[in-house]
Amino acid sequence: MSRKLITMSVLALALAAPAFAQDTTTTTPAPTAAPPQCEEQFTTLDTDNSGTLSETEAPQVYAKSRIDNMTMPDTGYGRDEFLAACADNQFTRAEPDAGAPLEGANSFTEGQARDRATAWGVTGVSAMTKDDLGVWRGTGTVDGGTVNVAVDYKGNVVTSTQ
Numbered sequence: 001m002s003r004k005l006i007t008m009s010v011l012a013l014a015l016a017a018p019a020f021a022q023d024t025t026t027t028t029p030a031p032t033a034a035p036p037q038c039e040e041q042f043t044t045l046d047t048d049n050s051g052t053l054s055e056t057e058a059p060q061v062y063a064k065s066r067i068d069n070m071t072m073p074d075t076g077y078g079r080d081e082f083l084a085a086c087a088d089n090q091f092t093r094a095e096p097d098a099g100a101p102l103e104g105a106n107s108f109t110e111g112q113a114r115d116r117a118t119a120w121g122v123t124g125v126s127a128m129t130k131d132d133l134g135v136w137r138g139t140g141t142v143d144g145g146t147v148n149v150a151v152d153y154k155g156n157v158v159t160s161t162q
Helices: 003-021 036-045 059-067 079-087 110-120
Strands: 136-142 145-151 157-161
Touching: 036 079, 059 110, 110 136, 110 145, 110 157
Parallel strands: none
Antiparallel strands: 136 145, 145 157
């Protein structure tokens, strides 16, 4: 091979090398930063300042974890997990379907109905009874006021003032 041809080949490879040497690994996008109110909510809930939430401190979080079939660590629900879930709006009150509570065959146990109410934000949920329409009914507290709470077969939570 001529010296000129070898030089041109080496030059061509050198110029092409950066394209081959590029980092082709994919990166996971950074998680969405939790809004400030999530951090404030965690701080408010973490009454013992342990950096984790116990079921006593955050019954809504634990009820939601049971609904979602999550296993909570024995050490408690960590700050980072809470902030990620909060940023993903996992603790917001879902709007019930129109006309809820809906009549129908309800396969929830009382405990599952109470978890749905608690996860929705009702605190101090009383014992619940299933009526003849298949709706679990009880009482509890929302935003400091006593409410009637109903949980239908679809998991809709409906509250009304007493």
